[in-house]
Amino acid sequence: MKDSNLIFLDSNLWIYLSIKDDSDKHKLLLSLIQKSLGKNTIVVSMQVINEVYWTLLRRYKIKEEDIKRIIEDGIY
Numbered sequence: 530m531k532d533s534n535l536i537f538l539d540s541n542l543w544i545y546l547s548i549k550d551d552s553d554k555h556k557l558l559l560s561l562i563q564k565s566l567g568k569n570t571i572v573v574s575m576q577v578i579n580e581v582y583w584t585l586l587r588r589y590k591i592k593e594e595d596i597k598r599i600i601e602d603g604i605y
Contacts (some may be wrong), residue, residue: 534569540580
């Protein structure tokens, strides 16, 4: 990981990317992440993954299989 910085992705940011209910926040965050990917590595913790899962399931009523796809797409 020479010449690379680690950027921690918080659960709130991942949720903004996933639900797209605030298009301004979604667009801004997506732009920032795309600009950062060249020189940086984005990391998340297991706790963040669990928070994203729980919030999407309980608060946003997203189906479990859709949440799994969101998380898998976000990890790879």
